[in-house]
Amino acid sequence: VAVGVLYMLLVGHRLLPSVSLSEEIGRIQRLRRELSDTYALGERLSEVRIPGKSPLVGKSIAASQIGERLGLTILAVCRDGQPACVAPGSEHILGAEDTLLIAGRDERVRQLADLGADVLETTTWDNSLSTDQTALLEVILAPRSNAAGHTLKELRFREKYGLSVVALWRGGRPYRTDVGNLQLQFGDALLVHGPRGNVSVLRADPDFLVLAEPDDPPRxxxxxxxxxxxxxxxxxxxxxxxxxxxxxxxxxxxxxxxxCLTVDEAYRGVEWRAIFLVAGMLPAGIALNRSGATEWLSQLLVTVLADWGPLALTSGIFLLTALLTQVMSGQVSAVVLTPVAVTAAYQVGADPRAVAMAVAVGCGMVFMTPTGHPVNVFVMGPGGYRFRDFLRVGLPMTVLLFLTVLIVLPWFWPLG
The missing domain is CATH 1.20.5 (Single alpha-helices involved in coiled-coils or other helix-helix interfaces)
Known part of the structure; x- marks a missing residue:
């Protein structure tokens, strides 16, 4: 830990992008109070009224093709004498004199006149997007999210969660038009709007991480x-x-x-994917042992590294573990590699405790890719980082910690 902190203080921060990230991060951290300002929603929010004789009257939102043809997002529908319908579904029927709150480019909004709608000159919704009943919050993709590479339309985001994606933050700038047709990428931040009661549905989905708007104030x-x-x-x-x-x-x-916790909070706090993934890999570890694969892998390591001694074996196992951890969870890497490492250690006369510790520490080398750990994804979007930034900072840090482990391990467990 001390070596990692010193590295970041003395060297690591110099390897980060040269853009002024401090101002960017400071602005993103104020999202809880100023989300609409951060995403410049005021520039892309418009109100549209549907006249009584409009051909849109009686059509569903899907049939109106407002989103399909123009790339606009209907955030809410307000009808006289009724509460506003926030994040309406694609089957919501438009009525005469309905007022629509729409997000998108002005030139696209003006094209609604061709569909039979009147564009109003001003909007009064911008300051009331987040109320006691509605939430305006930011969401990012979780590590190894199944949503990556898919569009919001393909995911049926609005139908599934009852929430609207108002804007998408990517590469230091917001996108507010045709959001539903953009393929999601790791590091994207989604500005989501809708009823507060629906946020829990999104929060429970392991493919997304909600960065704001907790369900209840901390107790x-x-x-x-x-x-x-x-x-x-x-x-x-x-x-x-x-x-x-x-x-x-x-x-x-x-x-x-x-x-201190409710049952629902405790349930959401459990990383079920990791539990089932590890549970599924435990039989794989047993199968490796019983099939002789562990013996074969350990013999391969011994054949390649035995002539170089226990230090080389420990180094090879550490590096192999660190590489595997970039593409699979650390828990799975530990389950698969620990029996291989221990068997190889016995064959070359190395202390199996030292080799097992090399595997354990190697599983924590998650600095080189954004998908190595959930925290990496948390900072990727708000910080404006890219994949190569993690590699630029994480690779030297991994090498430094690798050398540190090789120096410190023999103090506790002699390698030979």
Missing amino acids: ARKGWLAAIVMALTLVVVALDLLPIAVAMMLGALSMIVTG
Whole structure:
């Protein structure tokens, strides 16, 4: 940790893009209060009224082709005497004298006149997009998200979540027209608008990470209780009073029983994909052992690196683990490589504890790609970083930590 911090303070920050990211990050951090300003929504919000004799009357939004032909997004439909319909679905029927809140370029909005709509000169919606009933929030793609490479239309985003994507942030600038036809990329940030009650549906989807608008304000009065529960759990584990799995489960249940967490919050906090992925790979690890693949891989490592000694074996295993972690989760890398590493260590006379620790540390070398860890994706969009920025900063850091591990490991476990 100390080596990594010193690297970033002395060298790493100099390898970041030379653009003025401090102002950019500062502006993005103010999104919770100024999202509409950040995405310049005021320049792209318009109000349109549908006259009684318009051919749009009685048509669904899908049939009107407002989005299909013009690339515009209908954020809300307001009808006299009724609450506004926020994030209307594609089957919502347009009525006479309806007022539509639309996001998109002015020239595209003016083309609505050809479809039988009247464009109003001013809009009063800009300051009321986020209310007690509606939310304006930012969302990014999760690491290894299945949504990457697909458009919002292909994902049926509005129909699935009941929310509208107002704008997309990519490469330091917002896109507010034809958003539904843009293929999503890692690092994209989506500005989403819709009923607050629908946010929980999006938050529960592992393909997206919601950066703002928590469901409920933090329960600060329960903070001291949560700290006590966590401390007691760690004490029980440290004193070996209970198995770690039992102690952690009791601690989690205590958080719910005492009101520090709700059942839904606890459920959302579980990384289910990682759990099922690891559970699925455990049989693969057993199969590697029983089929002889572990023996074969370890023998291959020994054949290639044995003449160079235990240090070379430890180095090779560390580098192999670090590379695999860039394309699969660290948990899976550990499950697959640990038995291979330990078997190879026994064959060359190396301390298996040192080699196993090399695997464990190698699983944490997630600095070279944006998909290596969720935190990387969190900072990619708001920071304006690209794939090559992670490689530029992360590769030297990985090499430095690799050398550090080779120096420190023998202090605790002699390699030979």
